[in-house]
Every structure is written in structure tokens, then in C-alpha cells.
Amino acid sequence: MQMATVHNPTRKATGRVWLITGASSGFGQALTEAALAAGDTVVAAARRPEVLDSLAAAHPDRMFPVALDVTDPARITAVVAEVLLWYGRIDVLVNNAGRGLVGAVEESTDRELRDLMDLHFFGPAALTRAVLPHMRRQGSGAIVQMSSMGGRFSFAGVGAYSATKFALEGLSEALALEVAPFGIKVLIVEPGAFRTGFAGGGALQQSAAIPAYEETVGPVRAALPSTDGKQPGDPAKAAAAILAAMEAKETPLRLPLGNDAADAISAHLHASREETLTWESVSRSTDFDD
Template identity: 85%
Template sequence: MSSVPPAQPAERTAHGRVWLITGASSGFGQAITEAAVTAGDTVVAAARRPEALDALAAAHPDRVIPVALDVTDPARISAVVAEVLLWYGRIDVLVNNAGRGLIGAVEESTDRELRDLMELHFFGPAALTRAVLPQMRHQGSGAVVQMSSMGGRFSFPGVGAYSATKFALEGLSEALAQEVAPFGIKVLVVEPGAFRTGFAGGGALQQSAAIPAYEETVGPVRSGLPGSDGKQPGDPAKAAAAILTALDAEHTPLRLVLGNDAVDGILGHLDAARAQALAWESIGRGTDFED
């Protein structure tokens, strides 16, 4: 479908919360859609190829509404949000989930690759967030879920471009959370590790043209990440359940780390960052003007 289908007036708010989820046809997006419907909510499930959601929509008539959306198209973003508000009167939860991976050393990554990934992971979610906020502020409630990654908290060889986009999204979201809290709006940044989604498989994972000099540092990622497809330890259904639990909590965290690998990696990174800051504390504190 290219637009949100008309609903009968009695149906517009008949089923709990109304969600708008991008990248809903697979992976985390599909898992969150299924969890939300199971919880009694209605999901406008956005995807570039919404026909991939036909089976799920058929299983949940008037509860899963597929809609075509490329999050890099600002005009389409405005149209979809306007249509959802027209037919359902509200958007209670926005999930910015659409995304893909890119492997390449910083020197290997082209300007076009960097810009395209930033459009998908940063400018698109920013535009969708801005589009839903006026209505959320008006109703005095709502939630914005930003699907980031453990790579949004720390980075490593071969994923610099990907991490840069997630770092940007997390910085925006940290400020956003403080700005919208007085209006009763929650912001949840989700930082998963390796989950059994389609992220690393098929044509979903793109790779920059290789420079032989980086074989030692980036080569293992080039082979290892695609090789992990279907073997990742994380269960997307459990991730979706954790996200709903966090949203329903009285004190929703700003960041939700999912997966043992992500928890271990982020805690280790935080410990190392603190140790380095303390090691150089005296130098840092010595750079102010003398009174």
C-alpha cells in the first residue's frame, strides 16, 4: 500500500496505543510489530516494500497496517505522519528502526556511502521525530524509540561510518530526551549487540571497496560479520519484549543495552574511558585561566 488505508471511526482508537514503526518488514522492526500487536496495540508498519508485511497484516486485520515509506524521503515522511494522524488521531510510539550495515575502513568509505548512511540513520529519524512531536506534545504523552547499536556507544575497525551515524543519533536523542520530558514524552535509545536479524545476511550488509593495506585490521570484520549471519546469540523477540517492558516502566531508561555481548562491551568501554579520563585528569584540569 502507498498510504494508510481509511479506518472506520469506531476503529481509530479501539486498540490501545498507535505505533509507527519503520523498517517493520524484518528483524527488530517485525519483532516489535508482533510484540505491540500481541500487547493489544495497533501498528502502522512502514517499509520500503510493504508487501513483505502482507501475511502479518492478514493475520491481524486493522491492527497491522502496512505503508510504503523510504525514510530518506522528507515529503513522504510528512505525508505518512499526516495520514496516520488523520485516520487514527494519534501516534503514541514512534520507532525509528530502518537501517543497514556498512563495512569499511574510514579511508575506504566514500563520501557518497557516508552521506547515504547518514541520511538513513540520522536525518530520516530526525525528520520523523520532528514530524510526530507536535502531536505528542499536544496530547501530553508519547515515546520515541531510537534503534541504535552497541556501535553507537563505542566503535572498532571497519565500522567507523556505521558508528558515526549512530553516535550522531544518540547525541541528538540525549538532548531530545531532556527537551521533551516536561511534556510527558519518553525517549528510549536501544543499543543491541549481535541479534539474529537479517542485518549481516544477503544484500543487507554493504561493503566499501577494499584497500589492501587495511586487510589486517578490517579484513576480519569483512569476513566475520557476514559469517555470523544466522548464528548471532540475540533473540529479536526477547529484544522486542524488553523494549516494551522499558517503555511501560515508570522510569524508562534513556539507553537500553540488549545482549550479553553489548552489555560486556559497553561496560568495558565505560570502564576504559573512565580510567583514561582519570589518568589525564590533572592535565585537563590545568587548562583554565588562572584566577
């Protein structure tokens, strides 16, 4: 197992033990820093854990980088087993690793769709399954699923991305009902535009363009990269909000973050309700007659 440091398996953790994926930047890094500030212990997973060396050096007893590609099931099993060997517990799992993809549905290839689904759905599902037996035994735990406002509704150019987040949210909604009796919380986080690396530095992938979609998808292709470093959302404030929601007596199932997410999700819910009411008589007309 590729670890930054060798540890004593009998080591006692300080505070809660977190396992955070995609911890080298963005929300993952912000949550790592917030958990450390709260006095907790963090196993910070990333494809390039060396990026976290300076943060680990500042917290040598409570922050441990680990190499993990969440699309590798064998590595998932090994990492979870190693964390449990060290500390005997995982209190919080944060499924955060991810990236963006812009493209019309017709433009998106099978390979692009499958790769994104592996990253945003199958990887988090595997990690969730790996930690649940332990959380059930200890009678407590929290699973934080980093979704997006694009996991609640979609728009032109992000169909593939939204499809993966819709899948994660559907899984998590059922999961929350299944694990509540064991004292395990599930929190789905739905951020809007935050100042992370999502839109820049080559992180945002784009499907090969078909000219016919220039009018509907073209503006999204141009606009998203141009927002890099200018987004209104503060990742540190998002991390604080997530911790507050987790510690609340009644943790919400879904937590939109950012004014843009709050506005857009509210508008979507209103439009969905209006459409349902408009077509309600048709919906109710399809049962067999008594």
C-alpha cells in the same frame, strides 16, 4: 499515498498507536508482533510493505502496512499526516530502519557516508520532528531510537556506521531532556549481535577495500557475514525488553541488549573512566591562572 488498505479516517484505534519503520524484518518485525500481541495498533512502515501482507491479514483491524523510504522527507510528512488523520494520535514512534556498512574510514566514500547518515540520522530526525507537535499536544508519547552498541563505542571497520549512530544518540540525549516536561519518553536501544537480517542477504554493504587495511579491517569484513543466522540475540526477547523498558516508571535513556553489548559497553565505560582519571591533571591544567 501508497497504502495496503483504504481506511475510514474516523476509525478508532485499539490500544496504543505505533508507527514503526523498517517493520518488514528484524527488530521492526519483532516489535510489530510484540505490539500486536499487547493489543495495540501498528502502522508498519517499510520500503516493500507487501512483505507484511500476511501479518496484516492475521490482524486486519490493527496492523496496516505503509510504503515509506525514511530518506524521503515528503513521504515522511505524508505518512505522519495520514496516520493522524486515521487515528488522531501516534503514541509510539520507533525509528528502526537501517543497514550496515563495513569499511575503513579511508575506504568510505562521501556518497556512502551521506547515504548512511540520511538513513540513520536525518530520516529519524525528520520523523521525530513530524510527530512531536502531536505528542506535545496530547501530553504523552514515546520515541524509540534503534541504535547499536556501535552507537556507544566504535572499532575498526565500522567508523561510518558508528558515526551515524553516535549522531542519533547525541540528538536523542538532548531530545529526552527537552520533551520530558511534556510527558514524552525517549529510549535509545543499543543491541549487540541479534539474529536479524543485518549481516546477510546482501543487506550488509562493504566499501571498496584498500589492501593496506587488510590487517585491521579484513577480519571484520570476513567475520560479520559469517555470523548471519548464528547471532546469540533473540529479536523477540529484545522486543519484549523494549516494551518493558517503555512501560517502566523510570524508563532508561539507554538500553543495551544482549550479553555481548552489556559486556562491551561496560568495558568501554571502564576504560573511558580510567583514561579520564589518568589524564585528569592535564585536563585541569588548561584554564587561565586566577
